[in-house]
Amino acid sequence: MAGISAAEATARLEATPADDVDVDALCEGWYDVPDADRIVGITDVPGGCVITQPWGHAACTPGLCRRVSTDTVCYSMNSNPKGLFGHLARDGEVIAWEPVSAFMVPTDAPTEEILSAYLYRDRHPAYCCAGAGLRLTDARPITDPPGAWIRLPERDFWA
Template identity: 35%
Template sequence: MSTRDFWHLQDWNDLASVRARLAGGESPTARYGSFEETPLHLAAAAGAAEAVTAMLAHTREVDIPDERGRTPLWWAVEHLQGQTVRVLLEAGADAWRPCVGAWTPGRLALTTGLAPLVAGTPGVVPLTAAQRAAQTRADRLINVFSAEKIHTEGLGVTFTDVLGEDEVIRRLGADPAKCPVFQQDSEMDQRGLFDAGGNYAVGVTGTALGCIVSQPFSNELDDDELARRLAPATTYSLFFNPKGGTSGTLFRDGTEVRHEEVGSLTPFADDPPEHWLYRFWQRPSITLPYDANLLAYACAMGGITKATARDCWALSCGPRRIVRCR
């Protein structure tokens, strides 16, 4: 973003500043920034309802799109800003206008507490029973990971549908009898626990539908190698790079099916529907603590579609078993 764009995008959520700038001839729909966002987009996302009202008196472009086709209403919905959603709808914003592929602001809002604001708007497309059920399942899994304090920076975690800790340990090339069960405790020195396991040590914790293989402080065991050892299986490996960005890889029977960056931007139209289901679109991410939606997504993609708070202890309190894979 240029210096000019930076300064033009400042203070558009402050009512006094907005009034002064509008009186000076500045446009609420001038495009700036890498996404060609407008001051109206920014004020909508910030929840500055009075500023949005003031801007709408100076423009009829209530549904002006940014570079990706997203309207101010979309920005307000993805930031869960109910006040600005209401103001924009009252000004004639179209909740059912496709913004990213076929995805509309109204479709997103129906899965949140904003649903009553769009439920009666013209052109409403209610969720089907199947869509409601799928969202409920996803949100339950997100809630499971939200309940535990999980430190994700530098975390490598693989979810797999292989049943039984002993079976996973054998596939990793170790003897289950030599991998005792540890007391899971958030106060335990997990780094010391893994260091004691030596190079390529991973944690293994069983769940009712599979296992969680964790590497909290490194990603020494390559995802490809881990998937190869666990095959035949479905696995999804997630790595929270401490240098920035989160990547995920889906494997089936040791073969890579999908490698992706997850959670950094609103999904694109051709992204998998699960990206929308697990709320990659929702901003700010602080509404979903501990990267809970990314962990829930990875868990489901790895074949574990149900989990409990106790299962999450694998990441918050440490694994049940430590396995040295070499």
């Protein structure tokens, strides 16, 4: 998300710190950990924040995207054996549910979108960050442990 901090995103999600979570257990077998689907990582980056979830898809749900995108933009991505997909939300509304791929850009797309597709070809997380208006200086917010682990409240984030 562009323009909001991890603290602001946490507040918008009504999430709480997940300091009691055994992250190693989650990474090894998240299906054995209660509430694993509600635990996400969040990291401040220049110009906004990044939410990650290495074992699930909660960070890519439309409800999460709507909540954090008020007055800003959120581009989410989920990568699994079925492929890549994501949401693009702006000002609290999901405006696109689409495959996350530089190859899916239509030929009549705006110049900036075509350029981004070319620059970030085969670099899907970078493509999403660019779509949200973030310019990460390195991959650590996505590849390394997050700044904090938070627990999402019990609610249907797919709605």
